Amino acid sequence: MAIRLFELAGSNPDHLFSPYCWRTRFSLAHKGLDFESVPWRFTENDRLGFSGQNKVPVLVDGETVVHDSWTIATYLDLTYPQKTLKTEAAHLRFLNAWADTVLHPAIARMVVRDILDIIPENTRDYFRKSREAAFGMTLEQVVEGREDRRDAFRAVLNPLRIVLRAQPWLGGDAPDYADYIVAGSLMWPRSVSAFDIMPPNDLVTDWFKKTRALFDGMAEKALRP
Amino acid sequence: MAIRLFELAGSNPDHLFSPYCWRTRFSLAHKGLDFESVPWRFTENDRLGFSGQNKVPVLVDGETVVHDSWTIATYLDLTYPQKTLKTEAAHLRFLNAWADTVLHPAIARMVVRDILDIIPENTRDYFRKSREAAFGMTLEQVVEGREDRRDAFRAVLNPLRIVLRAQPWLGGDAPDYADYIVAGSLMWPRSVSAFDIMPPNDLVTDWFKKTRALFDGMAEKALRP
Known part of the structure; x- marks a missing residue:
C-alpha cells in the first residue's frame, strides 16, 4: 500500500x-x-x-x-534506513528548534498576509482571525514596511551563511534532514508570496536554489502565487 | 611534553x-x-x-x-580520538555559528563594560577604544538598561531550551562539544560580571549549572569578579 x-x-x-x-x-x-x-x-x-x-x-x-x-x-x-536523513544526530535538534522559533517568526512577519490570497475563500476568515489573535494586530499591519526589514532578515540567516562557507550542504558533504528543515522553511514564503525575501548574491540563496533542484527539481517546479 | x-x-x-x-x-x-x-x-x-x-x-x-x-x-x-567531542558531526557547525553571531552579541550588550574592571590597568585603554569603535558608542552606553533587556536575552536562548526539553545535553545523552560551545559562551558573562544574565528557574540555567559541575566542578569553581 x-x-x-x-x-x-x-x-x-x-x-x-x-x-x-x-x-x-x-x-x-x-x-x-x-x-x-x-x-x-x-x-x-x-x-x-x-x-x-x-x-x-x-x-x-x-x-x-x-x-x-x-x-x-x-x-x-x-x-527505511537506506539513505539516512541523519535524524539520529543529537545536534540536529538545535537547527530544528532555531528554524521553528527564530526563522519562522521572521518569515511570517514578511509574508503572512499573502497567504490569504492563495487559500480557499471559506477558510480566509478562520485564517485571518486566528493569526491576528496571535500577532495582536491585523495581517496587513504585520507585514507593513517589509521592504525595510529585508536587511534584518538577511542578518537572521547569518549562522546558515557561516556554515555554508565551510561546507556545501548544512548536512556536510551531502544534503540531509538539516537541509530539508531550512529549505522547507524557505519554501513557505516562496510558495505564498511574490515578495522575494531572499538576499541577492548570497550563499544561502545559492544553497536554497541548489536544494530546490534536487529530486528532478521537485521544489523548483512547485506552484508559486 | x-x-x-x-x-x-x-x-x-x-x-x-x-x-x-x-x-x-x-x-x-x-x-x-x-x-x-x-x-x-x-x-x-x-x-x-x-x-x-x-x-x-x-x-x-x-x-x-x-x-x-x-x-x-x-x-x-x-x-586524541578517545572520548570524542563529536566535532566530525556536520550539524555541529550551525550551533557554533549561532553562538558566535547571535549569542555573543547578546551577551556583550549585557556585560562588556564589566570586563574593564577585571583586566590589567595598562590594557584598559586598548580594550575600551577597540570595543567602543566596534559598537559605535561608549561601553557604558552599550550596557545601559540591561535590567530591562533580560527578557529579550531569555528569548535568545529559546532554541536551546527546546532542545533541552527533548534531551539532557545538547550532545544528546551525554555532553559533547555542543555543550562546551554554549557553556563556554556562558562562562564569559559569569566570569566578568556580578550581573546575572541567566533566567531563574529555567532549563538552560539548570543545564549550565550541570555543565559547570563536570570535571570535578572545574567551571563552577572558576574565579568570578
Whole structure:
C-alpha cells in the first residue's frame, strides 16, 4: 500500500506551502519513497480525526499513522534506513528548534498576509482571525514596511551563511534532514508570496536554489502565487 | 611534553573569561588531557608571534601549534580520538555559528563594560577604544538598561531550551562539544560580571549549572569578579 501524505494546500490542490509539510516531502524524496499527496485545507479537522490531532503533515504508511514533521523524519529513518536523513544526530535538534522559533517568526512577519490570497475563500476568515489573535494586530499591519526589514532578515540567516562557507550542504558533504528543515522553511514564503525575501548574491540563496533542484527539481517546479 | 594552552586572563592570572578559551578548556577536560595554562592578556601580541596570529586560544602540543577554538577541537578529536567531542558531526557547525553571531552579541550588550574592571590597568585603554569603535558608542552606553533587556536575552536562548526539553545535553545523552560551545559562551558573562544574565528557574540555567559541575566542578569553581 502506498504511503499517503496529508499536506496543507491552497485553493489549488497542487499549491503546497507548509514549511513542515515540505520537510516531509523532501525527506520522502531523499529516501526515494513514492507517496500519494492528499491535499488538506485549514479547518478540515474532521478529515484528520483518524490521526488523533488536527495538524499536517500526517503520514499514513500502511497501518501506521505518524504526525509532526520531526517525528515523521525520525520514523522514516528507523523504518527505511537506506539513505539516512541523519535524524539520529543529537545536534540536529538545535537547527530544528532555531528554524521553528527564530526563522519562522521572521518569515511570517514578511509574508503572512499573502497567504490569504492563495487559500480557499471559506477558510480566509478562520485564517485571518486566528493569526491576528496571535500577532495582536491585523495581517496587513504585520507585514507593513517589509521592504525595510529585508536587511534584518538577511542578518537572521547569518549562522546558515557561516556554515555554508565551510561546507556545501548544512548536512556536510551531502544534503540531509538539516537541509530539508531550512529549505522547507524557505519554501513557505516562496510558495505564498511574490515578495522575494531572499538576499541577492548570497550563499544561502545559492544553497536554497541548489536544494530546490534536487529530486528532478521537485521544489523548483512547485506552484508559486 | 605537556600540552600548553594560552588563555585570556584578567589581572589575576586565574581569572579566565574568554568564551573561546573556555571551549578549549572544557574540551581538554572532556578528553582527560593534562595541560599547563599560560595566562595571556590583551595587547600581548608579541607573546603569540610564534603562532602566526594574535588571538587566543592557542594550543601548543609538542611541535604542533593550533589556534582558533573550533580548529583546536577538531585537532583534539583527530589526535586524541578517545572520548570524542563529536566535532566530525556536520550539524555541529550551525550551533557554533549561532553562538558566535547571535549569542555573543547578546551577551556583550549585557556585560562588556564589566570586563574593564577585571583586566590589567595598562590594557584598559586598548580594550575600551577597540570595543567602543566596534559598537559605535561608549561601553557604558552599550550596557545601559540591561535590567530591562533580560527578557529579550531569555528569548535568545529559546532554541536551546527546546532542545533541552527533548534531551539532557545538547550532545544528546551525554555532553559533547555542543555543550562546551554554549557553556563556554556562558562562562564569559559569569566570569566578568556580578550581573546575572541567566533566567531563574529555567532549563538552560539548570543545564549550565550541570555543565559547570563536570570535571570535578572545574567551571563552577572558576574565579568570578
